[in-house]
Amino acid sequence: MSDTRPIGIFDSGMGGLTVVKEVIRSLPNEKIVYFGDTARVPYGPKSKETIIRFSIENILFLLKNNVKLIIVACNTASSVALAAIEKNFKVPIMGVIEPGVSEAARITKNKRIGIIGTKTTVKSSAYEQQLIKIDSKIKVFSIACPLFVPLVEEGWLKTKITQQIVADYLMPLKNKNIDTIILGCTHYPLLKSVIQEVLGRKVHLVDSARQVAYGAKQILEEQGLLTNREKTARQSVCFYVSDEPDNFAEQGEKFLGFALNKVRKVSNV
Amino acid sequence: MSDTRPIGIFDSGMGGLTVVKEVIRSLPNEKIVYFGDTARVPYGPKSKETIIRFSIENILFLLKNNVKLIIVACNTASSVALAAIEKNFKVPIMGVIEPGVSEAARITKNKRIGIIGTKTTVKSSAYEQQLIKIDSKIKVFSIACPLFVPLVEEGWLKTKITQQIVADYLMPLKNKNIDTIILGCTHYPLLKSVIQEVLGRKVHLVDSARQVAYGAKQILEEQGLLTNREKTARQSVCFYVSDEPDNFAEQGEKFLGFALNKVRKVSNV
Numbered sequence: 283m284s285d286t287r288p289i290g291i292f293d294s295g296m297g298g299l300t301v302v303k304e305v306i307r308s309l310p311n312e313k314i315v316y317f318g319d320t321a322r323v324p325y326g327p328k329s330k331e332t333i334i335r336f337s338i339e340n341i342l343f344l345l346k347n348n349v350k351l352i353i354v355a356c357n358t359a360s361s362v363a364l365a366a367i368e369k370n371f372k373v374p375i376m377g378v379i380e381p382g383v384s385e386a387a388r389i390t391k392n393k394r395i396g397i398i399g400t401k402t403t404v405k406s407s408a409y410e411q412q413l414i415k416i417d418s419k420i421k422v423f424s425i426a427c428p429l430f431v432p433l434v435e436e437g438w439l440k441t442k443i444t445q446q447i448v449a450d451y452l453m454p455l456k457n458k459n460i461d462t463i464i465l466g467c468t469h470y471p472l473l474k475s476v477i478q479e480v481l482g483r484k485v486h487l488v489d490s491a492r493q494v495a496y497g498a499k500q501i502l503e504e505q506g507l508l509t510n511r512e513k514t515a516r517q518s519v520c521f522y523v524s525d526e527p528d529n530f531a532e533q534g535e536k537f538l539g540f541a542l543n544k545v546r547k548v549s550n551v
Numbered sequence: 552m553s554d555t556r557p558i559g560i561f562d563s564g565m566g567g568l569t570v571v572k573e574v575i576r577s578l579p580n581e582k583i584v585y586f587g588d589t590a591r592v593p594y595g596p597k598s599k600e601t602i603i604r605f606s607i608e609n610i611l612f613l614l615k616n617n618v619k620l621i622i623v624a625c626n627t628a629s630s631v632a633l634a635a636i637e638k639n640f641k642v643p644i645m646g647v648i649e650p651g652v653s654e655a656a657r658i659t660k661n662k663r664i665g666i667i668g669t670k671t672t673v674k675s676s677a678y679e680q681q682l683i684k685i686d687s688k689i690k691v692f693s694i695a696c697p698l699f700v701p702l703v704e705e706g707w708l709k710t711k712i713t714q715q716i717v718a719d720y721l722m723p724l725k726n727k728n729i730d731t732i733i734l735g736c737t738h739y740p741l742l743k744s745v746i747q748e749v750l751g752r753k754v755h756l757v758d759s760a761r762q763v764a765y766g767a768k769q770i771l772e773e774q775g776l777l778t779n780r781e782k783t784a785r786q787s788v789c790f791y792v793s794d795e796p797d798n799f800a801e802q803g804e805k806f807l808g809f810a811l812n813k814v815r816k817v818s819n820v
């Protein structure tokens with residue numbers, strides 16, 4: 283059996299490109315359709331109800347593209363919308379919370395785990411609930427870091443000010459003796475080195491993107507949905523956005539590590 | 552003649568509340584309907600085409616509320632959408648650019664004016680074009696400050712980090728010998744004291760909100776649209792938003808200086 287349909291991935295904007303990068307690495311033969319909701323980005327400060335509505339619209343767009351699996355590559359949408367939407371669609375839908383949670387629970391030795399994310403992600407307690415479900419002895423320390431996304435989008439990845447802001451936000455974690463932290467937002471891997479520096483070398487950073495790609499591979503294998511095409515060229519990633527494509531194409535390279543060939547605007551969401 | 556219909560004001564989010572505050576001060580007898588597009592905020596990094604579409608939807612909502620004048624209380628929308636939309640509607644529509652520009656041109660002595668705003672506002676050159684139309688000898692120095700809005704929304708109005716970020720962005724203006732600067736975004740008045748400190752006491756800060764309120768009063772007078780009602784209570788401001796109202800009501804107090812009685816969510820935009 284071979285299923286040549288693409289994998290659908292959506293995010294509020296371009297943060298989900300960190301997931302695209304890892305999916306390309308783990309599943310180089312698969313086609314990908316990416317949708318970034320750049321006209322309505324960010325989702326982080328918005329309400330659950332609104333994010334569910336946006337997520338359903340994004341999924342309907344991906345389904346028009348005949349996708350075989352949908353990855354919700356946005357931590358905020360995964361936190362507050364996944365449970366409400368996955369039960370209504372036949373296509374398998376996976377979020378970015380569970381893979382990061384499994385990895386963090388596997389890695390931690392002292393069972394003290396930090397979570398950083400957007401306001402809505404942290405408020406949802408989605409990470410906390412799933413970690414405690416795996417091991418009720420795990421202690422979770424969550425912090426919302428609303429300025430991290432604007433900093434990344436401004437391209438201030440390693441400036442002195444960025445270091446200070448990261449240090450400021452993470453201060454309350456410093457004396458909590460955590461040995462693992464989940465980067466609970468797809469933008470945060472771009473601040474990895476600064477976060478590592480602030481928390482010290484002993485704290486393990488869990489970047490969900492990589493775990494998500496492993497999880498996607500597993501689902502496709504289990505459900506017999508893998509393609510048997512030859513390794514695809516980068517052109518088999520189709521990028522769609524809801525705002526003008528120019529800025530996305532330009533900034534996207536920072537996340538992906540290679541130039542985006544073509545980004546198209548869709549107005550039906 | 553007395554026209555008791557409300558004034559309609561819209562913004563991408565809550566920044567426009569700085570305009571509401573000044574309109575209440577200048578026109579205490581008028582009713583106001585405010586719409587904050589909080590589900591799609593911010594407009595600043597988005598494209599002209601998308602902002603025009605959002606603005607038309609917002610105007611159609613305000614027209615359903617039978618408004619007699621519309622104030623586009625968002626610098627980004629005023630910069631890129633006003634010209635395209637005002638010609639299509641019968642209702643008078645005013646933006647926040649022209650009032651700030653007139654005031655700055657009146658105040659400046661050395662004809663060297665700074666402009667700060669979002670990426671899209673600065674890219675549009677709307678301020679520059681209008682200033683030069685008034686006086687071709689005026690020299691304009693524009694800087695986009697994308698982190699100012701997230702800083703204000705995070706409530707970091709006077710922290711050390713905020714001072715550093717403001718100093719960083721405004722550094723290129725320091726040796727330009729400007730005597731006037733237009734705060735080209737409705738969020739920026741909340742950073743007034745830090746901006747003043749960085750630029751020094753000699754630079755005059757133009758806060759468009761106040762000028763907009765004077766301009767609105769003038770239009771209503773000229774067109775015979777003033778009400779003759781008695782001074783209204785604060786309850787005659789109706790607040791509508793496109794995302795959940797709780798956060799807006801809570802944060803809005805910072806902008807308005809008084810508690811918002813009731814904020815309602817509308818889903819038709």
